[in-house]
Amino acid sequence: MSRTYVGMPAFPRAAARAVDDAVLRANLRRATHTIRDRRAAAVAELADWAQLRTAAAAIKDRTLRHLDHYLLRLEENVTRAGGTVHWAADADEANRIVTRLVRDTGEREVVKVKSMTTQETGLNAALEEAGIRAYETDLAELVVQLGDDLPSHLLVPAIHRNRAEIRELFRDRMGAWGRPAPEGLTDRPAELAEAARLHLREKFLRAKVAVSGANFMVAETGTLVVVESEGNGRMCLTLPETLISVVGIEKTVPAWRDLEVFLQLLPRSSTAERMNPYTTMWTGTTDGDGPSAFHLVLLDNGRSDALADVTGRQTLRCIRCSACLNVCPVYERAGGHAYGSPYPGPIGAVLTPQLRGTASPLEQSLPFASSLCGACYEVCPVAIDIPEVLLHLRERVVEGGEATVRGVRTVVRPARRRALEGAAARAAGLVLDHPAALRRAQRLLYRTRGLHPRRLPGPGRAWSAARDLPPVPEESFRDWWARTRGDGAGRGGTA
Amino acid sequence: MTGRPHDPARERVLARIRRALADVPRHERPGDHPVPRAYALTHGERTAAERVALLAAHLEDYRATVHRAGAAELPELLTGLLRRRGARRVVVPAGVPPEWLAGVGAGAGVEMVPDTPGLTTGELDRVDSVVTGCALAVAETGTLVLDGGPGQGRRRITLVPDHHVCVVRVPSQVVDSVPQALGRLDPLRPLTWISGPSATSDIELDRVEGVHGPRTLEVVLLDEAAP
Known part of the structure; x- marks a missing residue:
């Protein structure tokens, strides 16, 4: 079975579970703190980091403001180079296209490169229904698949598992999926990597079809770029006969030259490396080298809705580096699963409600899953002002207003009072037991007061009500709600 | 490209995007939105020797092994690297100068496997080592770029074998930076950027x-100035 995100509880309930899990918290803390310091050192090597960041944001903005133009150029150039371009308005369309393409090859299995996008569409489950087995080949995705689990981090989907847990999974589950783990496997990372190498090699060598995502698509040349570490990406992108890449429309950049900005920002932000071990760039198909058939599936699935929101649009600059997760005090305590989508952490808290709309409790609660400390904005290599978008989405949830949902301009009604109070009070309150983080949050609340939407329901007050900490001098959420909407009735909780 | 068949999904996505961009002024052309490129095209001024030294240091940082040789010493060096590895079968793409591997051959008990379309992945998996050149190398990031040109072969031959020996002509193939590298590469060729041996950060976010x-990635810096 492939697990999906359907029916995930709202953030506060899911986070409460994670906060109670001492092993999970320790795993996350160790991993995120390790990468945090190394990232800072890698960034400090480039004196022009700020200029690169400014250029990256501007390149993405240019693309987004003329996305139709660049997508058509991309389509033209991919087609000219021998690829076939497909368009999918939503997840089901994308899954149907991929399923049909795999069926047309006559194959019953595919190898996959780690792809957020196909996690988002639930592709593995759709393929499974069609009798097609999808093998994840990224080490962490393999851990997730063997454990019948869900990803909890953009870069390292199994960050919630420590080496001892990974060893157990390999020992107990690899045999059911193919070559079993070697006898006497220990939890040394090098041995675990070796076990993955042996387990997956036979699959790579016989694979006829691969499914990937992409980090960038260059409109002017039709080139796709996959940035990776292990070599599983190269295996999938070069050995099979058919390659199907499912890519969000926002991954487009206008020009070849633009890669000079992103290839400097992404590895340092993501894995704190000057450059990641492997990057593959391909343009259509090449005679005698690599797949002879290449299909590109361009996925919307809510991205055009985010595009329609002038404040939210900047979210689509995201290059999925995961730096914002690694510095986030809420993510560190709540874990990735609490965010209920393949996009966890601060970026998920702003992206998911925009891709899916804010009609249900999970999406309504996500904009409140933040202390507004601003660390995510500081580290973001494409300068997404995540606190600004969070506040904007909070306003939409609380007050309602205009939004585009599946391409249709809609008036969103304010969230139900009970659901909302639960979200605001508990999202941050449960996960923040760190006085310094709260103090930073309060300072930022103060500093950014000008950015706050009219009549923000002070979530800071809600945290201080749940914690023995200096209160933020603002009206409580409950008082505010009673005064402005006012039936004054009882205690809130998640609906 | 002419008249593609009507695709309702394509029309729907494009229509949504155009509606979403109603706030963008009609007269704004794609190039009008400014992109300030105040970033550096290289990080520091270097002599050729400094550039090569930086490449070597950065390659070693990510656990590639770096060797240096002049043209005269190269055959002996390559023979030694393959012997130390215990390589019995070595894949060699077309365009590798024959003199590079003059010391390796049937006499040394090493089988040279040409990179032909008939070479299956299974056969490639039984190859011990691969020897190639490259298109260029990037000093600031410690990166080798292969573009399928002469002496580089198909992408798979530098992927499946467990031991890659890559020869870089220095200083002519070494650039300072990523922007310089992109300027010299042809996007229509299949490109592989390699920075150190295969690695993962997937276990507790630590690189393995x-x-x-x-x-094993061994890089030979072939000094063009040396005899």
Whole structure:
């Protein structure tokens, strides 16, 4: 079975579970703190980091403001180079296209490169229904698949598992999926990597079809770029006969030259490396080298809705580096699963409600899953002002207003009072037991007061009500709600 | 490209995007939105020797092994690297100068496997080592770029074998930076950027070398100035 995100509880309930899990918290803390310091050192090597960041944001903005133009150029150039371009308005369309393409090859299995996008569409489950087995080949995705689990981090989907847990999974589950783990496997990372190498090699060598995502698509040349570490990406992108890449429309950049900005920002932000071990760039198909058939599936699935929101649009600059997760005090305590989508952490808290709309409790609660400390904005290599978008989405949830949902301009009604109070009070309150983080949050609340939407329901007050900490001098959420909407009735909780 | 068949999904996505961009002024052309490129095209001024030294240092940082040789010493060096590895079968793409591997051959008990379309992945998996050149190398990031040109072969031959020996002509093939590298590369060729041996950060976000690609990467800096 492939697990999906359907029916995930709202953030506060899911986070409460994670906060109670001492092993999970320790795993996350160790991993995120390790990468945090190394990232800072890698960034400090480039004196022009700020200029690169400014250029990256501007390149993405240019693309987004003329996305139709660049997508058509991309389509033209991919087609000219021998690829076939497909368009999918939503997840089901994308899954149907991929399923049909795999069926047309006559194959019953595919190898996959780690792809957020196909996690988002639930592709593995759709393929499974069609009798097609999808093998994840990224080490962490393999851990997730063997454990019948869900990803909890953009870069390292199994960050919630420590080496001892990974060893157990390999020992107990690899045999059911193919070559079993070697006898006497220990939890040394090098041995675990070796076990993955042996387990997956036979699959790579016989694979006829691969499914990937992409980090960038260059409109002017039709080139796709996959940035990776292990070599599983190269295996999938070069050995099979058919390659199907499912890519969000926002991954487009206008020009070849633009890669000079992103290839400097992404590895340092993501894995704190000057450059990641492997990057593959391909343009259509090449005679005698690599797949002879290449299909590109361009996925919307809510991205055009985010595009329609002038404040939210900047979210689509995201290059999925995961730096914002690694510095986030809420993510560190709540874990990735609490965010209920393949996009966890601060970026998920702003992206998911925009891709899916804010009609249900999970999406309504996500904009409140933040202390507004601003660390995510500081580290973001494409300068997404995540606190600004969070506040904007909070306003939409609380007050309602205009939004585009599946391409249709809609008036969103304010969230139900009970659901909302639960979200605001508990999202941050449960996960923040760190006085310094709260103090930073309060300072930022103060500093950014000008950015706050009219009549923000002070979530800071809600945290201080749940914690023995200096209160933020603002009206409580409950008082505010009673005064402005006012039936004054009882205690809130998640609906 | 002419008249593509009507695709309702394509029309729907494009229509949504155009509606979403109603706030963008009609007269704004794609190039009008400014992109300030105040970033550096290289990070520091270097002599050729400094550039090569930086490349070597950065390659070693990510656990590639770096060797230096002049043209006269190269055959002996390559023979030694393959012997030390215990390589019995070595894949060699077309365009590798024959003199590079003059010391390796049937006499030394090493089988040279040409990179032909008939070479299956299974056969490639039984190859011990691969020797190639490259298109260029990037000093600031410690990166080798292969573009399928002469002496580089198909992408798979530098992927499946566990031991990759890559020869870089220095200083002519070494650039300072990523922007310089992109300016010299042809996007229509299949490109592989390699920075150290295969690695993963997937176990507790700590880098471990050696997953699916070659676990040993040896780089030979071939000094063009030396005899």
